[in-house]
Amino acid sequence: MPASAQTVPQPAKRGEMAIATREAPPFAMKDAKGQWSGLAIDLWRDIADDAGLKYRFEQTDLDGMVQGVADGRYAASVGALTVTPAREKAVDFTHPYYTTGFGIAIGQAPPSWLILFRNFFTWGFLQAVLALAALLLVVGLLFWAVERRHNQDEFGGRPISGIGSGMWFSAVTMTTVGYGDKAPRTMAGKVIALVWMFAAILIISTFTGLIASSLTEGRLSSSIKSPSDLSSAHVGSINGSAAQGWLDERGVAFDAYPDIEAGLAAVRSGQIDAFVYDRPLLAYLIRDGGEGKGLRLVPGTFGRQDYAFALPQDSKMREPLNRALLERIESPEWAAKVKQVLGRD
Template sequence: MRRALPFLMAGLLVVLSALPVLAQPTPAPAAARELVVATKVAPPFAMKRPDGSWTGISIDLWQRIAEKLGVRYRLVEEPTVDALIAGTATGRYDAAVAALTITGARAEIIDFSQPFYRTGLGIAVPPGDGSRWNVILRSILSLGFLQAVGALIGLALLVGLLIWLFERRRNEHFGGTRGIGASIWWSAEAMTQASTGVHTPITLAGRSLAILWMAVSIIAIAVFTAGVTSALTTSALQGLVTNAHDLASVRVGAVEGSSTIDYLVNEQIKYRSFPSADAGLKAMKAGAIDAFVYDKPLLAWIVLQDYGSSLNVLDIVFDAQNYGIGLPLGSPLRRDIDVALLDSVHSDWWKQTLFRYLGER
């Protein structure tokens, strides 16, 4: 009995030391309570029905994630993206679900899930994009047009000077200092296929250069004419804005507080801000601005629904962006949401969802 006593005492100590651990309550999972999820109207990613319920690409994705995680939630509407981010950053919301672009500045104050949609900026323009005379004037004053004109004038001056050098001693009309002007004028007449008059080069070198210049000038004028005609026709059909580079020379609109503003500021493009995309598009329709820049899928959806016959969205995408779900910094839900999100966007369900809202396959 005495020999067994030490073993009994040791076993009792082991049991007593384990009691505090066993007595500790198991921490409740972070998602046990009802989550507060903020959203904002951003068709087709977040749309509010007349009965107050929500639908859209982002909303459907969040509903699927919530089902996978078995969490309860309620949606809260905010008027702006800045309000979504501010509420999530302060912890008032457990998540922000809409068309929320992942940017460096936003990632400093909130966390983001894995991207679920890759897109970029788009440009909406009026049909015809300005009057015909504005288009023609802009084309004529463009750098390419001025460079082409300068090249033709430079060639005519060069040929005129060479003619003067070859003819100044044997041709009275091209002789002396005054002959320089006559030589250049002859070169210009020959280039435009106008009459060169009775005064022509008489030396072998002068006549050889004249023949060569007449042949070259025909080709040069033909190419120049074709280029100008093509440029004017293209501008008349496509308008003042055909790509992102054209934004620097027109009146641009953007939604205040959106990621579009960051792009325009970085590119040093002047812009006018509007409280919403609809307000900006109405201003463009009224002629107050020439182009409106916004997230491409959102812009395309609004134009298709409300401005299909009066505005166009260019078939370009620039400044690549990713949409994600916003979360408070250090959110314990982030890993579970990422797993459920990645599982969802790599499924046939996601393909069907994108096709239903956007027609994307």
């Protein structure tokens, strides 16, 4: 038993201490029987048990983990709680027991051929095709109207046949194929054909732009390669979190979600392009499956986060806890456990 751990004083009021926590796998997890476990929970349990402290875990939200300690509802907060300047004003923190940063969760990039195939069936692409077909019909009607009496062989016959020939001539002229099987004979037809040739250049350019826009629209999530790409993406995060402060500093707006699972589900369903939060929590959920299944993290860790236990201001437990905490986290056992649970983060 570490000597320093034995010096952790009991709280002023005898009895069980209420310790605030919240689910944040793999640092704090609650099973079906209501039992808590995880890296942070087990670390606290080892230190508290060595010191003979009596305690119970109480579940709360992120705000409660800070304000609850500040107003005396809880003796401490244990979990994936980041040290920030704003929180430091309300509570005291122990030495950090884990240092990490933020991660960006995005969808898996589908193969290029799949994106191409999928976007051929978007409403935007269909609108462009219908608009082009309507234009070809109008131009085809003009050719049929001026040519049907003087060019019976190519634009004559039944109206549906003549209009079809006009649309065919319009299409091959616009695409510069020019089979030569049909051509206007009247002066009016030639003038219309000349105007149509020049207009078709602009139309083809516009249509090509519409297709390119439609086909690249679905690639936004796969184009997020760094935090600088977030400003043009639809981003999600959690209000009141350290991630919110990091995004606010960069002027990135985001949709708020109640928890990580909801945010990852929104990425999977396409509601948002990326979800930003603590990297180890995202990595664990993505690796573990569930709502993170099929997602991936942008390479790299961004910003800095220090996880620590929160205590009331001027708590007498702070120094003894720090000594016991440092002994634990500097041990080979702690390093092995972190590596086993988080891997490469």
